[in-house]
Amino acid sequence: MEGRRTGGMALMGLRERQKANRRERILEVAKARFQTDGYAPTTIELIAKDADVSTVTVYNYFDSKAGLLLALVSESDQLLIRQLKTMIAQKPTDLIDAVATFGQILRRHAMRYLAKSTWREVLSASIQEGSSDFGRTYLELDRVLVDLMRSMIVDFQARRLVPETVDSDALADCLFSLQNIRFFQFIADDNRDDEDIDSRLRSDLKALQGLFSTPAH
Amino acid sequence: MEGRRTGGMALMGLRERQKANRRERILEVAKARFQTDGYAPTTIELIAKDADVSTVTVYNYFDSKAGLLLALVSESDQLLIRQLKTMIAQKPTDLIDAVATFGQILRRHAMRYLAKSTWREVLSASIQEGSSDFGRTYLELDRVLVDLMRSMIVDFQARRLVPETVDSDALADCLFSLQNIRFFQFIADDNRDDEDIDSRLRSDLKALQGLFSTPAH
């Protein structure tokens, strides 16, 4: 999956090495341009010129401008995953807090990497190109994050802080999804800040707790 | 809000009438083309020719191709809202069932209107153009749907089927959001059918019930 680290580049033939080089050069200049000039003002032609390739080559590597962006984003996975694992390893005792923190780590990571307007392009593209190669790569990240959420829940269950009768798969998927749609809303609106979404997510969970804590009927 | 019914068209001057006519003509031919030929193959030039205006006029009225699509979608609101109100008026006794039905009505309405691939464009555009005029119009629909969900919850509370201590605003927003992200997933994947999502939504709610029904710790 993540085998694009160039550690073993010496083993590759020249052709492969050049290919990896071009790919990395394109990603590098694209990232720099997107961060400084923004997504829309950065033209493929400019990226191609910076990376010293033709515009068509950029398309050969990344299918589309949005595909290039998605490739860029999925490169930042590792750091995010590490941060989330660290949080889980600290054995939080309150699930609501833990889910809220999970969301917060995601949002802060996202903001450190790209501007909201650029993230709108990412989310937009991930829906549109869900069946293309690059769309799938992005969806893969979601799968990994759900897995992390599940491992966290299983850990809560092991400590008897969550009933063992609960389906951890379903709960992980559900809690991640809830967190994810709040992330969407965070990205969609420039005026929504981190705290805003944090309290929203907490009141979501409080409301659900209130709904189910007194067995209905 | 919904004052674009042309009932009072006789009161308008000729200029206004022509404008309304052009607008409706464009929407009409666009809808027909999107439904028969699909979104991508339908060019603005073709729509303009069908509606007997210039291509630039289409842009004057709807900003973009996606904006035209969003305008089209928000015209189908009324029927959807009526269907949801009918369901709520039937006083369902199980909240989980009711939320699942809510989602089902939404999905079936959507599928009656446009193909999944076209809906992907809609969702994609609604994120991207969240701050533009047409983006706001679409977000407005979400607000109306959350209101419906809230009225349903308040009704449950009046019948003592949901604790009155629960914040109905927060719960409505949360349950709608959960339903909404499952709608997103329904649209994103051509291979996901209605039942698939229905059971997913139900297991979401079951999992949450299981989480909170035994007060943790």
Added chain:
DNA sequence: CCCTAATTTTTAGAGCATAAAAAGTTTATG
């Protein structure tokens, strides 16, 4: 009936994206 203000059309151009042919390299083979 003419003027003006609003609206549409024309025109030109930038940028994204794709397809096919041409040119250039790398790798494999004798």
Added chain:
DNA sequence: CATAAACTTTTTATGCTCTAAAAATTAGGG
């Protein structure tokens, strides 16, 4: 080591979305 084969990249051409400006049209008031 030269040459052929395989693979990439570049060139070239084209279609579409979208914007901006000037030019043409047309409704409505005096």
